[in-house]
Amino acid sequence: MIEFQAVSKRYPDGTVAVDELTLTAEDGRVTVLVGPSGCGKTTSLRMINRMIEATSGTIRLMGEDIREKDPALLRRGIGYVIQHAGLFPHRTVIDNIATVPVLTGATRRAARKRAEDLLTTVGLPAELGRRYPKQLSGGQQQRVGVARALAADPPVLLMDEPFSAVDPIVREDLQDELLRLQSELGKTIVFVTHDIDEAVKLGDKVAVMRVGGRLAQFDTPAALLAAPVDDFVSSFVGRDRGYRGLGFLDAAEIPLGPVSTVPVGTAVAEARGMLSQAGWAVVVDGENRPLGWVSADLLATMDGEIGPDGLVSGGSLYEVDSDSAGTAGSLRNALDAALSSPSAWGIAVDKSGAVVGGVDAASVIDALAKARRSGEVPT
Numbered sequence: 001m002i003e004f005q006a007v008s009k010r011y012p013d014g015t016v017a018v019d020e021l022t023l024t025a026e027d028g029r030v031t032v033l034v035g036p037s038g039c040g041k042t043t044s045l046r047m048i049n050r051m052i053e054a055t056s057g058t059i060r061l062m063g064e065d066i067r068e069k070d071p072a073l074l075r076r077g078i079g080y081v082i083q084h085a086g087l088f089p090h091r092t093v094i095d096n097i098a099t100v101p102v103l104t105g106a107t108r109r110a111a112r113k114r115a116e117d118l119l120t121t122v123g124l125p126a127e128l129g130r131r132y133p134k135q136l137s138g139g140q141q142q143r144v145g146v147a148r149a150l151a152a153d154p155p156v157l158l159m160d161e162p163f164s165a166v167d168p169i170v171r172e173d174l175q176d177e178l179l180r181l182q183s184e185l186g187k188t189i190v191f192v193t194h195d196i197d198e199a200v201k202l203g204d205k206v207a208v209m210r211v212g213g214r215l216a217q218f219d220t221p222a223a224l225l226a227a228p229v230d231d232f233v234s235s236f237v238g239r240d241r242g243y244r245g246l247g248f249l250d251a252a253e254i255p256l257g258p259v260s261t262v263p264v265g266t267a268v269a270e271a272r273g274m275l276s277q278a279g280w281a282v283v284v285d286g287e288n289r290p291l292g293w294v295s296a297d298l299l300a301t302m303d304g305e306i307g308p309d310g311l312v313s314g315g316s317l318y319e320v321d322s323d324s325a326g327t328a329g330s331l332r333n334a335l336d337a338a339l340s341s342p343s344a345w346g347i348a349v350d351k352s353g354a355v356v357g358g359v360d361a362a363s364v365i366d367a368l369a370k371a372r373r374s375g376e377v378p379t
């Protein structure tokens with residue numbers, strides 16, 4: 001647990017970068033600091049490992065005042081990941097990762113073995129270990145940066161905009177990878193970003209800061225989106241927050257409706273009698289996985305058997321089973337499946353991708369109303 005108690009930082013030129021910050025980053029959770037440029041996120045983060053000393057207030061790490069610890073020892077228990085990874089250019093990837101274990105007394109051989117294992121942990125092939133940082137893509141370098149921070153197995157990880165220098169698709173991969181890693185490792189992570197979407201995706205709790213280094217709101221992502229405390233937070237969390245908030249509500253309770261399915265290879269004449277009342281059916285393969293939709297209009301243009309091609313493409317799918325992190329699809333997934341489906345019925349699939357039913361927008365709205373009544377959605 002990392003506790004900030006009325007922590008302030010005033011730079012020698014008089015700038016108040018952080019003003020009376022009080023918050024607790026819980027053990028085994030991701031706490032995100034987010035806010036506009038210059039609001040004091042980096043300063044707050046660096047005060048935790050004493051790269052910057054607080055002017056006043058107290059920071060406790062696992063109950064101990066960090067001022068009473070030797071900075072070098074303190075930092076051994078704290079991994080640090082920054083933008084552009086900050087790798088040593090003249091050392092191979094393996095040697096970069098092995099740096100801290102070697103410094104802390106591991107044998108070279110043990111440190112290299114650990115570094116090789118960590119490459120796999122962060123999703124990189126072992127062969128990359130022999131390369132130099134400049135021979136890697138930006139996303140690969142960031143993964144190496146994460147592996148290096150994990151090398152000494154610190155309980156705490158500080159991450160300062162680690163994914164902001166890579167393109168949006170790679171960034172999403174890195175975020176997913178971090179969530180996967182965290183579900184296995186359970187580190188206490190403090191993560192700085194200026195991107196509210198990244199904050200609500202990664203954070204168990206999100207601290208929104210405003211310029212002047214003051215905390216505007218500290219809440220779960222769902223609470224932040226549902227009930228911003230003021231206009232600043234509301235405008236910072238942005239448009240569509242009601243819709244984005246659906247991403248934090250489990251859709252497990254939505255009753256699934258029947259969906260008309262037609263096996264690929266069915267005769268067109270027979271398929272006409274298999275459509276739903278609204279005139280649609282999902283064409284499925286031998287394992288009941290969706291290939292696309294047919295409508296009465298489309299069937300009128302076909303003859304012979306229904307093939308896998310020329311179907312109306314289907315919209316997003318709503319997966320009903322839990323994934324490895326124990327979460328099933330969200331209300332947002334369910335609603336998106338319904339809204340993006342040509343028939344207005346979203347297709348629900350199980351883990352193998354087989355069709356198990358359908359969901360329409362009205363049942364998502366009903367589920368939302370139920371969640372509101374039961375207090376799951378903060379108001």
Ligand SMILES: Nc1ncnc2c1ncn2[C@@H]1O[C@H](COP(=O)(O)OP(=O)(O)OP(=O)(O)O)[C@@H](O)[C@H]1O
Pocket residue numbers: 011012013015016017035036037038039040041042043044194
């Ligand atoms: N060494 C310094 N001397 C004086 N002022 C500083 C110093 N370092 C940072 N500041 C100021 O403190 C404030 C907070 O800076 P900080 O880097 O913590 O913000 P940030 O929220 O991380 O910003 P960004 O998102 O742009 O990185 C800013 O006004 C900045 O100009």
